[in-house]
Amino acid sequence: xxxxxxxxxxxxxxxxxxxxxxxxxxxxxxxxxxxxxxxxxxxxxxxxxxxxxxxxxxxxxxxxxxxxxxxxxxxxxxxxxxxxxxxxxxxxxxxxxxxxxxxxxxxxxxxxxxxxxxxxxxx
Numbered sequence: 001x002x003x004x005x006x007x008x009x010x011x012x013x014x015x016x017x018x019x020x021x022x023x024x025x026x027x028x029x030x031x032x033x034x035x036x037x038x039x040x041x042x043x044x045x046x047x048x049x050x051x052x053x054x055x056x057x058x059x060x061x062x063x064x065x066x067x068x069x070x071x072x073x074x075x076x077x078x079x080x081x082x083x084x085x086x087x088x089x090x091x092x093x094x095x096x097x098x099x100x101x102x103x104x105x106x107x108x109x110x111x112x113x114x115x116x117x118x119x120x121x122x123x
Contacts, residue, residue, distance in 0.1 A: 002026040002098050002112040009094060009117030012086055016121070020081040022096030022114060030074035033103040035110060036081045038092035038119075048094070049081060050103035059103050064090075086121045094119050 008020040022034065035050040049070040050059045058070050067086075072079040079096060094117055097110035104110070 002029055002032065004096050004098060004112055004114035006094065006096055006114045006117040009119045011120045011122065014086060014088055014121055014123050016086050017082070017084045018086065018119060020083065020094055020096075020117060020119075022079040022081075024077045024079070024098065026077075029077045029098065032098040032100055032112075034070075034072060034079045035097050035099065035103060035105075036070060036079075036094060037097060037107065038090075038094045039116075040092040043092075045095070045107050047105040047107075050105070051079065052103055057103065059105075061105075083119070086119075088121045088123045090119060091121050092119060093117070 003025040005023045031053050033052050036048040037045050038048050039045040051070045051072050067084050069082040096114045098112040099110045
């Protein structure tokens with residue numbers, strides 16, 4: 001069993017930065033691939049970034065490539081999402097998810113989800 005808790009969201013002006021954290025409980029979290037997703041009002045949940053359990057592989061949606069960086073510290077059981085050059089269209093609830101298999105872009109591939117943290121980018 002893995003429990004995920006996101007933090008670090010907030011209100012920021014366009015061009016600003018935020019760092020989200022996803023803290024996990026469970027001794028086996030380091031063996032899970034982890035993804036960040038986001039969901040804006042009235043829109044489907046979409047993949048933002050993912051990282052393999054070994055930290056060797058990272059993946060990004062085209063919309064955030066070059067602006068967001070995903071990383072993880074397996075000793076702290078925490079995954080991070082550094083978000084720079086934020087845009088109003090990045091406004092959404094950001095959720096982290098854990099997958100026993102490989103990093104995937106589909107929500108159905110993930111076994112555990114956090115509750116999410118709100119990110120609001122003002123213009």
